[in-house]
Amino acid sequence: MKHLFIAVLLIIPAFLRAGEPSRDYFPDLKGWKKPSTIQTYTPENLWNIIDGAAESYLAYDFRELYMGEYKGKNGSYLTLEIYRHQTPENAFGIFRSEKPSDAVPATVGAEAYIGDDFLNFLSGCFYVKIRSKDASPAIKEAMTTLAKLVNEKLGGYNSLPEPLTWFPAENKVPGSDMYINSGFLGYSFLNKAFTAEYELNSTRFNAFLIVMPDQASALQVLKEYLASLNSGETPEPEKRYFLNDKYNGPITLSVKNCCLMGVYNTSDRETGSLLLDKLEKNIVCR
Helix, strand or coil, X not given: CHHHHHHHHHHCCHXXXXXXHHHHXXXXXXXXXXXXXXXXXXXXXXXXXXXXXXXXXXXXXXXXXXXXXXXXXXXXXXXXXXXXXCCHHHHHXXXXXXXXXXXXXXXCCCEEEECCCEEEEEECCEEEEEECCCCCHHHHHHHXXXXXXXXXXXXXXXXXXXXXXXXXXXXXXXXXXXXXXXXHHHCCCCCCEEEEEEEECCXXXXXXXXXXXXXXXXXXXXXHHHHHCCCCCCCCCCCCEEEEECCCEEEEEEEXXXXXXXXXXXXXXXXXXXXXXXXXXXXXXX
């Protein structure tokens, strides 16, 4: 019996053994009653609450969803949803994939946007949503206050993943940064890609960056890509590759230190090379 108890204990999630700190993520909010119960969802039952979108969250290594409802006067409420993902990069990826192009920015966490009856923000590996059935200045104020309190509970993160800062600012389309966790450009071996969109002379094109543990790993990924195109090229560090991908068009590639990087959606080799030159100077492999 003793051995059975130990075995069961080992499979209980750490946050439950530690006294359910998820409840600590739900702060007191003046004028509102805290949630009496916290609903918890995992990858196994996320479909029960967001059936149509669950697959997208799982693709970004979703781990838990904590959900509770704050009750106010006259039947008003605020629903707080806290999605925890495996890494800050994955939380950023799903956050940006859902962010509307005309989103109104808010100042909380690493990044946030707000509407009349909702506020969404990013904090480390957490993607947080607050929503209400009402729309008023008072509701907006309450959502903003709650968001700041929750962000403090989650650790007070206020910065985006570091590789995003490596993309050159010149000609970059504001807010175009994305993170693709798997299957980038349709290839199973291209994963964990940061991307950004650029505009030059009314033409838009894209840059990407895949951070690997070391240069050898980056060269191995490049080798797989070159083989998939039957290019006959061999992978070498700091060499420019001008390739034609039958699915994605012209693409310029390079490996520098721990990173595979590229520019695509432009046939202008000079434009691609100049952007990669600038990107290479910003890379910091740890």
